[in-house]
Amino acid sequence: MKRTLKCMKFQLVGMLESAVIFTGIYLFFYFTLILIDSLSGAGRAPEHYVSMSFCSVAIVFIFICFSVTRKGLFNNLLLFGNTRSTISAAFTLCCVVISALFGVLSILSDLLNNFMASLFHFNGADNLLMMYSGKSQGSIAENFLWFFALLLILSSIASLYGALNYKIGKKFTVIFWCGLGLLSMLSSLLSFPNISSKVFSAFKSFFGISIQHGMLLASLHFFIAAVVLTLITWFIARRQPQQA
Secondary structure, three states, X not given: XXXXXXXXXXXXXXXXXXXXXXXXXXXXXXXXXXXXXXXXXXXXXXXXXXXXXXXHXXXXXXXXXXXXXXXXXXXXXXXXXXXXXXXXHHHHHHHHHHHHHHHHHHHHHHHHHHHHHHHHOOOEOOHHHHHOOOOOOOOHXXXXXXXXXXXXXXXXXXXXXXXXXXXXXXXXXXHHHHHHHHHHHHHHHHHOHHHHHHHHHHHHHHHOOOOOOHHHHHHHHHHHHHHHHHHHHHHHHOOOOOOO
């Protein structure tokens, strides 16, 4: 366990430095856009809403952070004599820590947005409230759990991407992005009512939309998916050869 924590600390140092820089850039653009919107008077229009959720931009950071850095961190830790299981466990703990940190920042971002909306008299959009049919606002604990679970599943996807990219190499990158491009071509299938209704129904069920305690149910779904993806990543990494 002590060795796992040391590996986690080694990985977290660079990630936290990047997270601080990223958060600083976000705040700079946040306050700049709020100021421009307020001075222009657009934010006071009834139909105009300002939505600057930190979670939506944190998703991009997390995917890049965990998918790009995995190979370098894995190689470096192997050189220090750490086992693959130890490195994988440390990487999973990093996912939990970063997701929790960004979950807290997402909550603080929403509170800041509400404060700025009252201060500058613009309409602040609550994305969670809009997603869950405009029902009463959930507690801070429920909101944090939803943000944390969503970011955790994104970090798990990024880790799986990084593990496959590390194991297979450039071929995986080409196949993945070509496949993603082909999926966009298949989006035309959503024009068929039978297919679109089933896809939309599955989406609503997974996110708990229009369901009692939907946020908590969605968080449970996110956690289960994150565990499954983490196990797949672990099975891939346990026989991962060291690469230059």
